[in-house]
Structure formats: structure tokens, C-alpha cells
Amino acid sequence: MEQLDLTTLSIILVVLICLSAYFSSSETGLMSINKYRLKHLSSEGLAGAKRVESLLERPDRLIGLILIGNNLVNIAATLVAGEICYRLFGPIYGPIAVTLGLTLIILVFAEVTPKTFAALYPEKIAFPSSVILIPLLYLFTPFVKMVNFLTNGVLMLMRINTKGDGGTALSQEELRTVVHEAGHMIPQKHQEMLVSILDLEKVTAEDIMVPRSEIYAIDVNDDWRIIQKQLTHSQHTRVLLYRDSIDDAVGFMHVRDALRLLSKDQFTKATMLRAVREIFYTPDTTPLHTLMHKMQVEKERIGLVVDEYGDIQGLFALEDILEEIIGDFTTSMVPNYSKEAILQQDGSYIVDGSANVRDLNKELEWEFPTDGPKTLNGLILEYLEDMPESNISLRLAGYPIEVINITDNMIKTVRIIPEHYKAPNNSEEE
Known part of the structure; x- marks a missing residue:
């Protein structure tokens, strides 16, 4: 090294710092790359992605190779910088100058700057870098294996599992x-x-069902003219038929079948009963993903929800599950608030007591508890543990609520003021 002049040594030092920056940025870029995007790009046939994916199959060897290269060039840079500083500053100030100067240079140009860039744009670094790293890996394989063997041995002595679960799910x-x-x-x-x-x-079947009291159904024991009128005026394509009580459900009648029989002058009570379709039942606690699978297997689009005693609690259709995923099918230029909640000029809402709590939370971004009663009426009754009188006020889950109307032992209408929301643990009755 003594035979080399300062210019040559300076050029060598710059090259070594560039190599150190390359190894530093390669390490960060390869480790920061999005694994799922990498798999996608590799499946699309991108050559760079395939190279990086092959390197990451053995991350221990890759990291070993990068660290070996990085340490080699950093040590070499220290020796070259030491010789330069020795010639410029002498034996006393030379070591101080190389320690402070080279540390700053490596931090800025070989560590922080390249690693920051690689973390921000990993693909721009990882893909081109893989062209060089793959042949280097083959070239230094024996050395890399030896280093990995030693490091794994140290880790095993520390009782650290070197295999890992390798899970990326x-x-x-x-x-x-x-x-x-x-x-x-x-x-x-x-x-x-x-x-x-x-x-x-x-989400369970109970959460999306139409409550029993709101099911549109036809009593087959009614007068035939009433049945015909109900069928022709029905807004639903499938109508539930029952005898005297919904608990004695007969089946579902598709309006299309009724029209087909009517066009042939064969529509009578007897033919109607023969045309009904078998009822698909599901427990109220059935999760929706399980219910969808069952409906797919049974090729059903509508059914009834029953409780643990077999009593009918409500009705559900495939559309109810789809709306749970994609939202309401209807579109509007104004916010799609629940039909049971009417916004007032003072910012409060007049809400129907039968409104579903989950629907209110979802559409109005409220935070009423959903692990208990499904309706607002049930939620208030559970909290009060008694039937309230009109005009009573309370704070439920942090929301001021005023009971406006009670009819037939049921809370029909309440006023909710979301602007005055407080923490849920401050529930109190006024």
C-alpha cells in the first residue's frame, strides 16, 4: 500500500464505500420487499422478481453473503482510510481523523442514505441487485455455509430454534x-x-333476519279471494304460507308459480299447496359464512330462523347476506341512513324502537353494544329492567336517549342525540 499514491488510495476508498453502500442497500431492499407482491410479480413472469424470490428461499445464506461482503469492504476501507490519514495527519492525529471521518462517511454514504432509499423503493434496489448477488452466492457458497454453521451453532448453544416456523400466512x-x-x-x-x-x-342468522313480527306471510285458511289479493299485491317474489299461526308454516310460494297456474286457470287452494316449496330452517346462532355454504349446498335462497326450542324467530334471504357484504342495493345521492332513523334539524335522530342495533351502528357509525338484544327497544328494556313511561330520559352506551312513545308494551319511538356522546361507562338514568 505504501507504493500507491494518495490519488489512487482515494479512488480505492471511494470504490469501497460504494460497495459498502451497495451491500447495505441490498440487504434493506431484499428484506423490505413485499412478499405477496413479489409472489404476484413472479407469477407474472418478471425475471427480477423470480431472482429475488429464489434468493429469499434461503434468507440465512443471503444475509450471510451480504454481511460477509459488507464487512470485507468496510474493513478494507478502514485500512485504506487509515493509510491516507496517516500520510496526511501523521501518526498522532491520523487514527483520530480516520475514526471520526470514516465513521461519518460510512454512516451517511454507506448506511443511512442507501438503506433509507432501499426501504422506500425496495423493488428498485432488490431486482437489479439480484443480478450480482446470485453469482456471488455461488462463488462464496463454501464460506457462507461455514459462517452459517458457526452462527447456527452459537444460536443452538443459546437454545434458540434456528429453523423457525417459516409461516407467512x-x-x-x-x-x-x-x-x-x-x-x-x-x-x-x-x-x-x-x-x-x-x-x-x-355475524349470525339472527343478526340479519327479518323479525317474526315483520314477516309478510299468508294464512292458507283465509278466504280464497283474500289469499289471491295478497299474492297479487305482494312485493316479494317468495311468500311464506302458514296455517293460523306462523309456527305452523306450510312452505314458500313463488309468485312465478302462482302466475303460471293462474295463466292456465288452474290456480286453486289445492294447486297452490302442491306448488309450495319445502322450508329451509337454520338455528339463530348460525354464522353467516356457514349459512352461505349450507344454502349453496342445498341450493336455497330463502329460509326461516328458529331458536333453541324450534320456534320461528324470523326470515332470511340470500339478499340479506349479500347486503351484509356489499351494503344496501338501493342507491341515492344523499347519505343512505337507516329508514328507522330520521335526522332532525337540531342534529338529533328520531329512531324507531324496532330498529336493528347493528344496522344503526353500521349506517350511522354509532357504538351501541351488539352482544345483547338485537333491537333498540330490547336494548333499552334490558338496561332499564322495566317497562318505562313516556318522556323518560337515559344515557345508554354514552348516548342521551329520550323515550317518546310506548305502545302495546313496546317502545315505538325514541330520540337520540349523538352529538352529546360520552364514554360508554357513564350510563345513567335521568
């Missing part, structure tokens, strides 16, 4: 986070749909 919560963090790459509406699909196992 995402849990539901992690996948939900990925969807939310996708930003503009996935439209907001699509994000909501994906999250709704992930939440299907948390």
Missing part, C-alpha cells in the same frame, strides 16, 4: 389491517366489502 386480523392499509390501491367501497367478508363469521 396472514391471520384474519392481519389481513384486515392489510386491507385498511391498502389506501388508494383498493377503492374504499371494495375495502368495506372485503372487511365485511372477513366479518361474516362474527
Whole structure:
């Protein structure tokens, strides 16, 4: 080294620092690259992605190679910088100058700057770098294996498992986070749909069913003219038929079948009963993802929800499950608030007591508890543990609520003031 002049030594030092920056940026870029995007690009046939994927199959060898190269060039840079500083500053100030100067240079130009760039743009670094790293890996394989053998031995002495689980699968919560963090790459509406699909196992048939009291059904023991009028005026394509009580359900009548019989002058009570379709029952606790699978297997589109005693609690249709995923089918230029909640000029809402709590939370972004009663009426009654009188006020789950109307032992109408929301643990009756 003494035979080399300062210019040559300076050029060698610059080259070594560039090599150190290369190894540093390669390490960060390869370790920061999105594994799932990498798999996608590799499946699309991108050569760079395939090279990086092959390197990441053995990350221990890759990291070993990069660290070996990085340490070699850094040590060499120290020796060259030491010789330069020795000639410029002498034996006393030379070591101080090389320690301070080279540390600053390596931090700025060989560590922080290249690693920051690689973390921001991993693909721009990883893909081109793989062209050099693959042949280097073959060239230094014996040395890399020896280093890995020694490091694995030290880790085993420390009782650390060097195999790891190697799992890259995402849990539901992690996948939900990925969807939310996708930003503009996935439209907001699509994000909501994906999250709704992930939440299907948390939603049961009871949550989406039409309550028993609101089922549109026809009593087959009624006068025939009344039955015909109900069928012809029905807004539903499938109508439930029963005898005297919904608990004695007969089956579902498809309006299309009724029209077909009517066109042939064969529509009588007897032919109507023969045309009914068997009822598909499901327990009220069935998760929606299980219910969808059952409906797919049974090729059903509608059914009844029963409780643990076999009593009919409500009705559900395939459309109810789809709306749970994609939202209401109807579109409007104004916010799609629940039909049971009417916004007032003072910012409060007049809400129907039969309104579904989950629907209110979802559409109005409220935070009423959903692990108990399904309707607002049931939620208030559970909290009060008694039938209230009109004009009573309370704070439920942090929301001021005023009971406006009670009819037939049921809370019909309430006023909710979301602007005065407080923490849920401050529930109190006024």
C-alpha cells in the first residue's frame, strides 16, 4: 500500500464505500420487499422478481453473503482510510481523523442514505441487485455455509430454534389491517366489502333476519279471494304460507308459480299447496359464512330462523347476506341512513324502537353494544329492567336517549342525540 499514491488510495476508498453502500442497500431492499407482491410479480413472469424470490428461499445464506461482503469492504476501507490519514495527519492525529471521518462517511454514504432509499423503493434496489448477488452466492457458497454453521451453532448453544416456523400466512386480523392499509390501491367501497367478508363469521342468522313480527306471510285458511289479493299485491317474489299461526308454516310460494297456474286457470287452494316449496330452517346462532355454504349446498335462497326450542324467530334471504357484504342495493345521492332513523334539524335522530342495533351502528357509525338484544327497544328494556313511561330520559352506551312513545308494551319511538356522546361507562338514568 505504501507504493500507491494518495490519488489512487482515494479512488480505492471511494470504490469501497460504494460497495459498502451497495451491500447495505441490498440487504434493506431484499428484506423490505413485499412478499405477496413479489409472489404476484413472479407469477407474472418478471425475471427480477423470480431472482429475488429464489434468493429469499434461503434468507440465512443471503444475509450471510451480504454481511460477509459488507464487512470485507468496510474493513478494507478502514485500512485504506487509515493509510491516507496517516500520510496526511501523521501518526498522532491520523487514527483520530480516520475514526471520526470514516465513521461519518460510512454512516451517511454507506448506511443511512442507501438503506433509507432501499426501504422506500425496495423493488428498485432488490431486482437489479439480484443480478450480482446470485453469482456471488455461488462463488462464496463454501464460506457462507461455514459462517452459517458457526452462527447456527452459537444460536443452538443459546437454545434458540434456528429453523423457525417459516409461516407467512396472514391471520384474519392481519389481513384486515392489510386491507385498511391498502389506501388508494383498493377503492374504499371494495375495502368495506372485503372487511365485511372477513366479518361474516362474527355475524349470525339472527343478526340479519327479518323479525317474526315483520314477516309478510299468508294464512292458507283465509278466504280464497283474500289469499289471491295478497299474492297479487305482494312485493316479494317468495311468500311464506302458514296455517293460523306462523309456527305452523306450510312452505314458500313463488309468485312465478302462482302466475303460471293462474295463466292456465288452474290456480286453486289445492294447486297452490302442491306448488309450495319445502322450508329451509337454520338455528339463530348460525354464522353467516356457514349459512352461505349450507344454502349453496342445498341450493336455497330463502329460509326461516328458529331458536333453541324450534320456534320461528324470523326470515332470511340470500339478499340479506349479500347486503351484509356489499351494503344496501338501493342507491341515492344523499347519505343512505337507516329508514328507522330520521335526522332532525337540531342534529338529533328520531329512531324507531324496532330498529336493528347493528344496522344503526353500521349506517350511522354509532357504538351501541351488539352482544345483547338485537333491537333498540330490547336494548333499552334490558338496561332499564322495566317497562318505562313516556318522556323518560337515559344515557345508554354514552348516548342521551329520550323515550317518546310506548305502545302495546313496546317502545315505538325514541330520540337520540349523538352529538352529546360520552364514554360508554357513564350510563345513567335521568
